[in-house]
Amino acid sequence: MDLTTPSWSTANTTMNDSDYIENVFCINMVNILNILIGTIAVVGLAGNAIVLWLLGFQMHRNAFSVYVLNLAGADFLFLCFQAVYFLRNIFAQFHISYFHIPIFPFTVLIFAYLAGVCMIAAISVERSLSVLWPIWYHCQRPRHTSSVMCALLWAFSLLLSLLLGKSCGFLVNYYDSSSCRTYSFIAAAFVVVVSMIPCGSSLALLVRIFFGSQRIPVTRLYVTIAFTVLAFLFFGLPFGIGWFFLDCVVELHRIFPCICEMTTFLSCVNSSANPIIYFLVGSIRHHRLQRKTLKILLQKAMQDTPGEEGGETGSSGNPGDQETVWCRS
Structure with missing residues (x-):
């Protein structure tokens, strides 16, 4: 089964799939997008691996960097699936070799995507709390809130992805149309609602x-x-809305026949762009790009205090001193 089309859509839209295959333009577009997805996925894997290594083993972690670490983990897991599927397509196209990808890894893809959405919302809420209620945030906020929240968000994402995977036939050879539609709608509504949190x-x-x-x-x-x-x-939101609404709006395939590949491509761009954002923000200072080690650039991107010309100190450098100042004031 082609993993670029959800199984619940394949089961109910046979005629749509035939029309989709006969569309030459869409076939060419899919081939181009698959190449772009594989290329971007490899670049994104390297970038997120660097972030994981630096935040996991080379830097002192604070409240924000814990969320960034978990976001990089979710993006890395998401891009791993895309890279493996890209290799499978390349081997099949050139008849070099062919390996079958079981359907259950699609649950891992959903799991990683939902976890990434939750981490972005958590980072935004964390930042808002630190600005709107700074004294409470620095003095009364539980120390391990970020780690506990990340664990809860991973657990909730896993639960929702398992429910969706079981009812839609991703985990076992069982498809329940009613349950699949229900959980697909819940997942789509969850993505939309959680996406409003960073905006607010x-x-x-x-x-x-x-x-x-x-x-x-x-x-x-x-x-x-x-x-x-x-x-x-x-780039990331269209993937969740497009994929989870496919079962609710079957006509979506007729209007946008290549929507699965397009939204997947955009989501890969989103997951790959985050490390680039960190290093780019860390390298800019007074409208100049600075050439420094990736560790220093990542530290500067996590900096929560205004830098000075002579030197910059960020929250990642010595957060304990900043909290002491807040609590004493």
Whole structure:
């Protein structure tokens, strides 16, 4: 079975699949998108692997970097599936070799995507709390909140993906049309609702920054989060809406016959863009690009204090001193 089309859609839209195959333009578009997906997936895997290594073993982790670490893990897992599927398509196209990918890894794809959505929302909420209620955030917030929240978000994403995979035939050879539609709608609604959280948090921060009684400087961390949220809204969100609504709106295949490949391509761009955003934001200073080690660039991207010309100290450098100042004030 072709993993670029969900199994519940394949079971109910045989005629649509025939029309889709006969569309020469769409076939050519699919071939081009598959090559782009494989190329971007490889680049994204390298970038997220670097982020995982630096945040996991080379840097001191704070509240925000814990979420970024988990987001990089979700993106890495998502891109792994895309890279393997790309290799399978290449081997099949050139008749070099062919290996069958069982359907259950698609549940892993959904799991990784949902986890990434949750991590982006959590990062935005975390940043809003640190700005809107700084004293509570630095003095009364439980120390391991980020780790606990990440564990809960991973668990919830796993549960939802398992329910969706079981009812839609991704885990076992069983397909329940009614349950599949229900869980698909729940997953789509969940993605849309959770996606509104970063928008609301970013809007609240903008109002607080520009119209608050006290001027709040725009730090690198705010820029990093803002670009990450924008990348998700433009590139990552269409994947969740398109895939999970396929079962609810069958006519979607007629209107947009290549929607699966298009949204998958955009989602790969989103997962691959996050490491580039971190290193790019960390390298910019006073409209100049600086050439420094990736570790320093990532530290600067996580910086939550305004930098000075002579030197910059960020939250990733010594967060304990900053919290002491907040609590004493």
